[in-house]
Amino acid sequence: METFTLLLQGMATSFEFLNLGLLIFGCLIGLFVGAMPGLGSVNGVAILIPITFIVPPTAAIIFLAAVYYGAMYGGAISSVMLGIPGASTAVATVFDGRPLAVKGEAMTALTAAAVGSFVGGTVSVILFTLFAPPLAEVALRFNAPETFALMVMAFATFVGLGGDDIPKTIFSILIGLVLSTIGLDLITGKPRLIFFGIPGFLHGINFLVLAIGIYGIGEMLWTLEETKGKVQMSKLSVNMKEIGKAFSALKKTFMAMNIGSFLGFFVGILPAAGATPASLMSYGITKQLSRNSKEFGSGVPAGVVAPECANNSASTGSMLPMLTLGIPGSPTTAILLGGMILWGLTPGPLLFTQQPEFVWGLIGSLYIANFFTLVLNIALIPAFLMVLRIPFAILAPVIFVLCVTGGYAPTQSLHDVWLMLLFGFGGYMLRKLDYPVAPAVLSIVLGPLAEKAMRQSLILSDGSMGIFFDFSSKPIAATIMYIAIVLLIMPAIGPLYRKFFKKA
Amino acid sequence: MSIVTKFTVRRAEITVAVILALCSVALMWKSAQNRITWSAEENMGAGFIPFYLSLGMFICTVITIIKFFLKRSLQSTNNEPFIDPEAFKFVSVTIISLVVLVFAIGYLGIYFSLIFFLAFYLKYFSEKSNSFILIFSLTTPILTFLFFEWLLKIPLPQGISEPLFYPVYDVMYGSSSLFMIWIYIIATVLSPSVLVLLANRFIK
Numbered sequence: 079m080e081t082f083t084l085l086l087q088g089m090a091t092s093f094e095f096l097n098l099g100l101l102i103f104g105c106l107i108g109l110f111v112g113a114m115p116g117l118g119s120v121n122g123v124a125i126l127i128p129i130t131f132i133v134p135p136t137a138a139i140i141f142l143a144a145v146y147y148g149a150m151y152g153g154a155i156s157s158v159m160l161g162i163p164g165a166s167t168a169v170a171t172v173f174d175g176r177p178l179a180v181k182g183e184a185m186t187a188l189t190a191a192a193v194g195s196f197v198g199g200t201v202s203v204i205l206f207t208l209f210a211p212p213l214a215e216v217a218l219r220f221n222a223p224e225t226f227a228l229m230v231m232a233f234a235t236f237v238g239l240g241g242d243d244i245p246k247t248i249f250s251i252l253i254g255l256v257l258s259t260i261g262l263d264l265i266t267g268k269p270r271l272i273f274f275g276i277p278g279f280l281h282g283i284n285f286l287v288l289a290i291g292i293y294g295i296g297e298m299l300w301t302l303e304e305t306k307g308k309v310q311m312s313k314l315s316v317n318m319k320e321i322g323k324a325f326s327a328l329k330k331t332f333m334a335m336n337i338g339s340f341l342g343f344f345v346g347i348l349p350a351a352g353a354t355p356a357s358l359m360s361y362g363i364t365k366q367l368s369r370n371s372k373e374f375g376s377g378v379p380a381g382v383v384a385p386e387c388a389n390n391s392a393s394t395g396s397m398l399p400m401l402t403l404g405i406p407g408s409p410t411t412a413i414l415l416g417g418m419i420l421w422g423l424t425p426g427p428l429l430f431t432q433q434p435e436f437v438w439g440l441i442g443s444l445y446i447a448n449f450f451t452l453v454l455n456i457a458l459i460p461a462f463l464m465v466l467r468i469p470f471a472i473l474a475p476v477i478f479v480l481c482v483t484g485g486y487a488p489t490q491s492l493h494d495v496w497l498m499l500l501f502g503f504g505g506y507m508l509r510k511l512d513y514p515v516a517p518a519v520l521s522i523v524l525g526p527l528a529e530k531a532m533r534q535s536l537i538l539s540d541g542s543m544g545i546f547f548d549f550s551s552k553p554i555a556a557t558i559m560y561i562a563i564v565l566l567i568m569p570a571i572g573p574l575y576r577k578f579f580k581k582a
Numbered sequence: 583m584s585i586v587t588k589f590t591v592r593r594a595e596i597t598v599a600v601i602l603a604l605c606s607v608a609l610m611w612k613s614a615q616n617r618i619t620w621s622a623e624e625n626m627g628a629g630f631i632p633f634y635l636s637l638g639m640f641i642c643t644v645i646t647i648i649k650f651f652l653k654r655s656l657q658s659t660n661n662e663p664f665i666d667p668e669a670f671k672f673v674s675v676t677i678i679s680l681v682v683l684v685f686a687i688g689y690l691g692i693y694f695s696l697i698f699f700l701a702f703y704l705k706y707f708s709e710k711s712n713s714f715i716l717i718f719s720l721t722t723p724i725l726t727f728l729f730f731e732w733l734l735k736i737p738l739p740q741g742i743s744e745p746l747f748y749p750v751y752d753v754m755y756g757s758s759s760l761f762m763i764w765i766y767i768i769a770t771v772l773s774p775s776v777l778v779l780l781a782n783r784f785i786k
Contacts, residue, residue, distance in 0.1 A: 129729075131736075132733065132734050243646075245642040245646050245649070246642070246646065248642050249602070249642035249643065249646075252636075252638045252639045253639060255635050256609060256639065259631055259632040263628040265626070265628075268616055268628040270613070270616060270628055270629065270632055271613065271632055273612070295680070299673050299676060302669070302672040302673060302676060303665065303669040303672060304669075469708055469709075471703075471704065471707035471708040472704065472708055472710070472718070474676070474703075474707075475703045476722065478676075478683075478699075478703075479699075479700070479722060479726060482683065483692070486692075486739070487730065487734070487738075490736070490737070492688055492739060495684050495687070496684060499680055499681065499684060503677060506673075507594075507598060508598070510594070510664065510665075511594060511595055511657055512656065533626065
């Protein structure tokens, strides 16, 4: 009952004039960044964080969460109409969305995507409301060792479940952590890694510089390379008859909605996973379980609904560990978490007791954003199709202007803009060689928090690492740490296990 | 065969791995300028954490290099060009123009640098008319100025062009009424379009 009251208060907070205005604006921007190939929720949130300094944290998080949410809806528009996923989270939407559009049923695909997103979003937000308070209550008992163990587990998840090249994944995690150590040592106060005596390094490297570099500049370079060819937009007729036809096609997608919503939410909670693998997994499982699995890939509404349900559900799921444990569940929530630190908040379970307006304002806004995005998405389809016709040669320099100003604004130092360019170019090169970049962004955000938790724990234990592994004194920390170790060695054991059984 | 097509994914993989290994060594060396030891009696040295993290990076790159020579990674056997020659033009011109932009920001200031950057970029890559390019290149910095300096109160670098903005600040922070400020803003935002369209009409 208390949760329900808090939720209502949260909804009332999001209906305040400024918050509601930003929520609708955020949904629109999210739909836009999601729809544009090359831009996704993570790029939108990274580039827009600097402009949220003007409003209070609650309004800022409502705005950015709406952008995140809207981008999950918007990704489907270009997947269906252009055959290019608007964001990586909408890759699976292309599989059946594009064939539907080619068959002349683009409206069915777009409606299926919007309704799927709405259902996934609603189910996940209800699950979020139910799970968040008890999880935060448990997390309130966490001290430094448990916090550090959780962070190690977040890094280990990338290694165990990320699916990328293991040395390259670990390298990405470590480089993010090294970058986070630049500046003054928090215990001894000594300067660390000040290259060439440049004073700009003394204040450390702001996570935004890396995030905007990689997801702004780097992503644009990547997209410029990918989209140099012409794209073919499908024809679309929007009228009530088509919309009615599209809704009647959704009757057979009940199973896809269930799989997408529940699987998406739980995959979204995992730090290494996020919305992209969630949507791909949902598509795969729905296809396997479907009676007409052979038709998947030729334009089935269920093939659009499953990934779209999942990516929205996962985006909400990834906010659960961010709010309750202070551990982001996706690259976008890593940036949101960094944003909270910039706004002067301490991410983690204390937010529920110290900043209830912030937490419940965000949760309440998710319900409202879900509704508004559905309405805006369907109502503005013709407008988004016009936006998709903007040549990338015009959009790209505008994004670069936003990146340069966004990189400069937080610290007002050109040094950071240079670093951002360097990270953008470096991130682009590394991504081309299959180095995953998301772990680096997660580590630069979590690095200072992990170092602080580790050093506090070691002070508590008089320097003994045993504090993280001792079941008798720290059972939660030890359990999490052993899970992390299993995740770390899993990729090494897997092939050995298969080899052994092959020989046997 | 141009340099671009000769630089294959295979070559890029080993080149980048070696560069990253060297960077890791440099980071270890730099970290070692602080104390990198730690024991239960004495506090952790300031260089301890970055040193061992950099050592981990070095080990990862060495494994990547070994996998390359054993041909165990996808990239080690890929002899396709690292970047398509046509795409290389897009990427390289973008990177160079961004570097020039940031250099220019330090000297000319952001607003004037943006005008040149946008004009160059649109002229080079888009097929838009000169009028469109001019209006777009002039209006974007004006909107950037209004957003950052007026709305967010965050000053962006102005370099040698700073004195030109003093009269603007006088209007923004002077005794003008809010109504007049809005009139100035609308006039400023629209002025590039009006000027360019008038110029098009009368100068042939």
